[in-house]
Amino acid sequence: MGHHCCSKQKVKRGLWSPEEDEKLIRHITTHGHGCWSSVPKLAGLQRCGKSCRLRWINYLRPDLKRGTFTEQEERIIIDVHRILGNRWAQIAKHLPGRTDNEVKNFWNSCIKKKLIAQGLDPNTHNLLSSSNRTANKVLPHTHHQQNTSVFSITTSQTNDMKTPLVTLVPPSDTNSINHIPISLHEYQSPSFAPTTRNQSGHSLMEFANSTDHLSHTFLMLSRQYGTKGCTGSETDGPMPFGTRSSMETTTVPSSSMNNVYGFGCIDENSMWGSDLEHFDPTRGEMVMQIQEQQHPQQEKGCEGEADKVNESISSGQNMGTSLMESSNFDFEFVESALLPCGMYCNVNPMDPLAWDC
DNA sequence: AAAAAGCACAACCGCGATCCT
DNA sequence: AAGGATCGCGGTTGTGCTTTT
Secondary structure, X not given: OOOOOOOOOOOOOOOOOHHHHHHHHHHHHHHOOOOHHHHHHHHXXXXXXXXXXXXXXXXXXXOOOOOOOOHHHHHHHHHHHHHHOOOHHHHHHOOOOOOHHHHHHHHHHHHHHHHHHOOEOOOOOXXXXXXXXXXXXXXXXXXXXXXXXXXXXXXXXXXXXXXXXXXXXXXXOHHHOOOOOOOHHHHOOOOOHHHHEOOOOOEHHHHOOHHHHHHHHHHHHHHHOOOOOOOOOOOOOOOHHHOOOOOOOOOOOHHHEOXXXXXXXXXXXXXXXXXXXXXXXXXXXXXXXXXXXXXXXXHHHHHHHHHHHHHHHHOOOOHHHHHHHHOOOOOHHHHHHHHHHOOOOOOOOOOHHHHOO
């Protein structure tokens, strides 16, 4: 049985021979692919157009990197997967020269197992059962692990107190930081603004302190990127910061981090439990190396409102879900914020094969 | 040495989105 | 506006190589 697009033709299936590859390469490099359904005929191949397209995109394209994934690439995949879930094509866009298929295979064959070995659920990036966590804690590298996430984040307050800037910083290259200002106003698009307001009509963004702003930003990135089936519970979706539902927790000492993948594996007791009470905010160390410029007055003034929000959340209001379901927020916004800045290095924004889709 | 199991990766399939007529 | 063609994506299967028994 062939594809519906070529069911009338007699097509070859299975592995491609070097001769077939050569024909396809020669045709596309001289004529371009144009309409894929016409490629097999024009190139003299007994294949369907869909198969030709796949072969070209996944294997023959000249800009493909091939070879084993680097540690940096691995971290990028994990970090982006935390936000996007199984959106392999989107993840692959962050890895020039890599295809979605390649990323997907690497994830399934390698990363998934590593995460499980670390006691992490590869789907949610949250911790697995408590027994796994206990085992994980005794690993030699569990404490004082350097945050190796590709992201570092700083926030700063603009004149407009409602608009802290979130800056994503590539690791270990502080001389060439590409600051990515993400105005939280960007997220307050009319399409989802109503769902971010509490009963008193205040936008959550407006009364959160800047730490909470940041938490919310990534909560929203997580939500708005549309993790399938994300309901806001701690096991349901990739959640940056390990944020359980909203602002209830945003600060975590880096010493509570315990895996090589940066901010994924977090001691849950530290994350959600009493350890938070002992966290020294002056260290400014958070899951993603957050440094903040706090405004004490504003922060104090926000507490009451924040409590209201927590109250509404704890009373069963699932903000994440409501955002997911009601928002038309375009997650491509995030792409546009991240990609042109070359935050993952080696990115050529002009490369149509790398970035066009 | 041979069979079985495990693994990585290439390729296929089905479906939704988009384009075109 | 409707319907068919095409594209692009994610999940799944197939294939061949390596390791284990």
